[in-house]
Amino acid sequence: MLSIKNLTVSVGDKQILKGINLEIKAGEIHAIMGPNGSGKSTLSHILSGKGGYEVTGGAVTYQGKDLLEMPPEIRAREGVFLAFQYPVEIAGVSNIYLLKAALNSVRKYHGLSEVDAMDFLTLIKEKVRLLEMDEKFLYRAVNEGFSGGEKKRNEILQMAILEPKLCILDETDSGLDIDALKVVSEGVNSLRSPDRAFIMVTHYQRLLDYIKPDYVHVLAHGQIVKSGGAELALELEEKGYSWVEAA
Amino acid sequence: MNAIAKNQQTWLQALRSDALTQFAAQGFPSPRAEEWRYTNVSAIEKKRFLPVSDAQTAVDVTDILTAYQLKEAWSLVLVDGCFHADLSLLDGLPEAVAVMSMANALDSEAETLQRTLGQAVSAMEHGFVAFNTAHFTDGLFVRIAAKQVLTKPIQVLHIATQADSLTATRTVIIAETMAAVELVETFVGIDNSYLSAAVTEVFVEDNAAVTLTKVQCEADKAYHFGGTYVKQARNARFTHHNFAFGSLLARCDIHSDLEDAAECELNGLYLGAKRQHLDNHTRIHHNKPHGISRELYKGILDDRARGVFQGRVIVAEDAQKTDSTMNNRNLLLSADAEADTKPQLEIYADDVKCGHGVTVGQLDDKSIFYLQSRAIDEETARNMLTFAFANEMVNKINIPALHDLVLAEVLKRFPQQGIEQDLL
Numbered sequence: 203m204l205s206i207k208n209l210t211v212s213v214g215d216k217q218i219l220k221g222i223n224l225e226i227k228a229g230e231i232h233a234i235m236g237p238n239g240s241g242k243s244t245l246s247h248i249l250s251g252k253g254g255y256e257v258t259g260g261a262v263t264y265q266g267k268d269l270l271e272m273p274p275e276i277r278a279r280e281g282v283f284l285a286f287q288y289p290v291e292i293a294g295v296s297n298i299y300l301l302k303a304a305l306n307s308v309r310k311y312h313g314l315s316e317v318d319a320m321d322f323l324t325l326i327k328e329k330v331r332l333l334e335m336d337e338k339f340l341y342r343a344v345n346e347g348f349s350g351g352e353k354k355r356n357e358i359l360q361m362a363i364l365e366p367k368l369c370i371l372d373e374t375d376s377g378l379d380i381d382a383l384k385v386v387s388e389g390v391n392s393l394r395s396p397d398r399a400f401i402m403v404t405h406y407q408r409l410l411d412y413i414k415p416d417y418v419h420v421l422a423h424g425q426i427v428k429s430g431g432a433e434l435a436l437e438l439e440e441k442g443y444s445w446v447e448a449a
Numbered sequence: 450m451n452a453i454a455k456n457q458q459t460w461l462q463a464l465r466s467d468a469l470t471q472f473a474a475q476g477f478p479s480p481r482a483e484e485w486r487y488t489n490v491s492a493i494e495k496k497r498f499l500p501v502s503d504a505q506t507a508v509d510v511t512d513i514l515t516a517y518q519l520k521e522a523w524s525l526v527l528v529d530g531c532f533h534a535d536l537s538l539l540d541g542l543p544e545a546v547a548v549m550s551m552a553n554a555l556d557s558e559a560e561t562l563q564r565t566l567g568q569a570v571s572a573m574e575h576g577f578v579a580f581n582t583a584h585f586t587d588g589l590f591v592r593i594a595a596k597q598v599l600t601k602p603i604q605v606l607h608i609a610t611q612a613d614s615l616t617a618t619r620t621v622i623i624a625e626t627m628a629a630v631e632l633v634e635t636f637v638g639i640d641n642s643y644l645s646a647a648v649t650e651v652f653v654e655d656n657a658a659v660t661l662t663k664v665q666c667e668a669d670k671a672y673h674f675g676g677t678y679v680k681q682a683r684n685a686r687f688t689h690h691n692f693a694f695g696s697l698l699a700r701c702d703i704h705s706d707l708e709d710a711a712e713c714e715l716n717g718l719y720l721g722a723k724r725q726h727l728d729n730h731t732r733i734h735h736n737k738p739h740g741i742s743r744e745l746y747k748g749i750l751d752d753r754a755r756g757v758f759q760g761r762v763i764v765a766e767d768a769q770k771t772d773s774t775m776n777n778r779n780l781l782l783s784a785d786a787e788a789d790t791k792p793q794l795e796i797y798a799d800d801v802k803c804g805h806g807v808t809v810g811q812l813d814d815k816s817i818f819y820l821q822s823r824a825i826d827e828e829t830a831r832n833m834l835t836f837a838f839a840n841e842m843v844n845k846i847n848i849p850a851l852h853d854l855v856l857a858e859v860l861k862r863f864p865q866q867g868i869e870q871d872l873l
Binding site for chain 1: 816819824826833837841844
């Protein structure tokens, strides 16, 4: 589904990613772990199309297409979803408004008609229940005044509605208490499917207790320094990042 | 402008004569005056605006009434500055409420007007108030008796139909002790160049509450000079929503004087495009302790439009424990658009909580990217965010029919792509 080959990325004069190679197949869950400043967030931003970065080399192929050529909204319509580390507050736009606009935008791209109002409400209520959210959130401005946990649930709600193929979760566990972490993880787990892949970017192993990855990659100084199975995360937790950084 | 000629009261003659003298001496304001430094009105002196004469043909205003006359409201319609009973809807008013044209009120409410007209603002304020006081032809008079709470809003709909016309209207609103009322002033015109000068005085007595919404949708080539001057007694609450959408050049003054524990909320939204110049000038004067004021003005300026916000909050030495915030936010959509903003706090008391903030900027890149990452293209994202910026102010309106009217005016001025009307 996703193939990253020798990707190098800079911000200004500073090289952040120094040759990333990664192959992700449908149905897989990959965790990308690493210390602060290792380039984890840069990788998720690059995949979702955020501006301010310069790709200096390498290629990213998503479902056979050049991902880096696509504007962010086309990536989203093609099924790439980024759950933000810091979801943006958008005053004056209600959650339900954004969800409907986003869903219709994806449907239109795939040649489908706009979602029926009643079907949409049914769908949205089902997903809201799944994430144990209050329906009132739907009518509040996007993320405005939401707590950290509410913002993260809201990201997963959007993901559940848009049903993307490649889900990138950027530090989704940060700022979550244990209850919220469980709910968010259950939400993510309910979306696992053979035709959907996940990239979970995280500093801590904690999230991986709830969402079990197939592969764990350790990013340090802009490169993947170690890859392994779920057990690698536990090893990291025990030994700390200095163990792999030194390697 | 003969409607009031029959009112021969000497107090009114004296008031008008003083105002005329004042106007002769000072003329219209010049940019040399600090409170007019961003707005040059000399263009109107080069034009020949004249009062509408009886000889001019009546224009059919049915479409305007359909679009702008509120349902579920009492409404009073002024065409070219004069009251039209046939177009107005004033049936079923409670007895304790007086709603009538200013011309009628000068007869039947003379005593009340003698002690109120010109008391919230004097002809000394500036040339337009002097001019208005000397020449007003008609307007609205509202008096809500003590403890009356009106179930429906009262609207005054000003319609300008004649090219190169000049209208001066005066409104006096009195909410007696513990009364509550919502009022709407709507200004519209047929596509012409004309000048409309309107002065409104509001008296909110002890514990009374007045909400006044001004919807200025004058024609594109019109000049609009409007002033709202408010006296708030002890515990009085006054809320003003100021929507400045129309006119080539518009200036709006909102001033309020607050006594003990009075609360004042001023909201504003100005949308400028092409070469529009929209000036809003507010002054909140806390005279006594425990007053609260909340002010938020937002502007969206496109093309070569210019928006001006001058907001003054004055806290007198005696006005301890005043709690006041003032914010002005401007969104510039074009490199040639301009926003001039000048918040001023003048604090003479020592135990107060006062804050102000100002922003002038473009849409936030982070928000645009967030929406793009949710499959929404950049142009639609920009439209959504721009609309949302404005919609925050529209959503402050509690009257459903008025909310919809203002929303329709906002949408008219926005690209429609990406606006999901059924979810607004």
